[in-house]
Amino acid sequence: MAADPPQGIGLRTVRRRRPVTIKDVAQLSGVSAATVTRALQGHPRVLPETRARVQDAATRLGYRPDHAARALVTGISRTIGLLVPTIRDPYWAEVAAGIEPRAAQDGFAVLIASGYGDPVRAGETLEVLLGNRVDGIIVTASAGVAEPRLTPPMGLPTVVVGLDPPVGPLELEGARLAPVPTLLEAAQRHREGVGLSHVGFDDVAAGEIAARHLIELGHRRIAFLAGPATLATVLRIAGVRRVLESAGLELTAVTRGGDTFEEGRAAGVELLRPGHDFSAIIAFNDLLAAGVVRAARTLGVDVPGEVSVVGFDDIALAGLFQPALTTVRAPKREMGARAAELLFEHMLHDLDVQWELLGGNLVVRESTAPPAAGA
Amino acid sequence: MAADPPQGIGLRTVRRRRPVTIKDVAQLSGVSAATVTRALQGHPRVLPETRARVQDAATRLGYRPDHAARALVTGISRTIGLLVPTIRDPYWAEVAAGIEPRAAQDGFAVLIASGYGDPVRAGETLEVLLGNRVDGIIVTASAGVAEPRLTPPMGLPTVVVGLDPPVGPLELEGARLAPVPTLLEAAQRHREGVGLSHVGFDDVAAGEIAARHLIELGHRRIAFLAGPATLATVLRIAGVRRVLESAGLELTAVTRGGDTFEEGRAAGVELLRPGHDFSAIIAFNDLLAAGVVRAARTLGVDVPGEVSVVGFDDIALAGLFQPALTTVRAPKREMGARAAELLFEHMLHDLDVQWELLGGNLVVRESTAPPAAGA
């Protein structure tokens, strides 16, 4: 917490530097250091001629303002921290890809720290971010990994992207049967508990989109393959059920899945054994959906002929899989960009806590079709 | 180059901070600031009792050393910069995932900057890195994007990962026919031109591995689907040819591909039209290989029954594709970790420029098999 942890490389061992400073520029251009700053920063009250002379000198010397010195006096590091569970997950990589350009646009650098899927390590890397005096933090919270450690940065502008807190097994089991409004209330409670601004994917709307697509195709018996025991699963189920119920239908089944291809495949084998009574499956995400499709193929069940399958996210795989996956696309880049924007707003004005949910859009490919005649 | 570019958010608009400083800790523990530093840094000559008191005070106050201030006086930022073409590419994400933990291990943070696939933008983000006074830089150089801008950071320890400079069309065309030693010499020339330490994938060895696998299966007529016009393509071809030639064989064909699934598919359609005279294809990477397989399927050509296909890299898709792709895995994480290690060595001692090539390993899956009887 307080001191630096023991570290492999001692401070004094690293090579020092001796770069061009503002004084060198001042000397060469024959003005004071103060004037150099003003000239370079575009301060209004400098003679155009002086400014030109200073800029020229700066360029000639290859002067580059020292970030650390500036940060020290201004109290602003012009750096934002990004805490991700792991950058290897293409989903978060995509979100990060949305953040970085938006930050760069305002001259902010992005310091990335990885939580390694472990709350303790996440806490440590958060410390690194804070030690670097980042001006703000964006936390990507997959499966609630980083969430419990979110309290310390308080006081520092913080935005959460894709908050997805774990839910109890009861809530997950009950998701199929509990009244939809109850589910939504539970979600609201979860969000309020965090007390931080948040940019997320509108899971409820996404569930609705998936369900509506299937109903429009003529499906009436639909199963849901749940993801991990987190809020997102509950909400997508709620969205699906909302549409189903308004069509006088109900979810035929909800099965525990997971979030990997393998788990999807295993669940698919379970789900698709002879005698199942649905014509379509909505899977929590694309990887799971792909697993189900693979299981179907192995079992000789035709997709979409006998069973339609819908996923969520629209990962790169979705379009390359065979059959290509119909899915509800999550606006990952946009979520990242919006989070950065929101963070800047927080840094500038004392903005109230805000929740923004970005909608998904249906991408129809080959894994869905009208149900078979007799179904 | 010199001054800051005009930026969206003015410095003084951002909220200031007033965190706990070393003075607060000094006051609370009744010692001087100097002693606080020493106590917290593990300096040998502090009374254990004093140290304890200081540490206690620091913890109680939630003191966190200011990175900027420390960087200013020590000249060391304890931050390394990572320049990637784009973090969205799972390949580089994986490499980054290897760098970050290795850096964290020595208490270094990683500042990520994206080149956006554009040399100019890459140059700008490099400036950001340098302005942040990073202690070292790792440049991931895909298809030579960042390479031309590599000169400026000179003087700062720099390591390149996955350098892959463009080659002239002549070199690419000639790769099939030119003597292998000539190809290897050309590669050597390219590398020497850079003058920076480098961690890479051993393309030659990888090509050999792929070719050997096919030959062991009994294939004798093999085609190569080239990637972009870069050194990696030439070297993989060289590796393949080396093995082929020592078996008294030669490459049946080399076709221009690209590096996307779509390009692979298009090339596959070209390549696989009736009358082709090979029983196996080595594609420059997995995405290309997947495209070829898809083309084969569309054309009714059985993989691996009629044609075997090998890729490189072992991206996530490779295992999920159907048939699952046989490939030569690139040790992406390891490359990242090794690059970080090498960078630290450069930062500590005045290490000579070094090239390290990490070997790949064969991952046999379903896209390769012995050639059909009559082939």
Place this chain on the structure above:
DNA sequence: TTGTAAGCGTTATCAC
């Protein structure tokens, strides 16, 4: 073993 003081490179506050 600890304290004092100087200084890292920059910006901000005054004067002029």
Place this chain on the structure above:
DNA sequence: GTGATAACGCTTACAA
């Protein structure tokens, strides 16, 4: 419009 000068928070000779 420009120049001294004093911070910013920390480390480090040098003294004590």
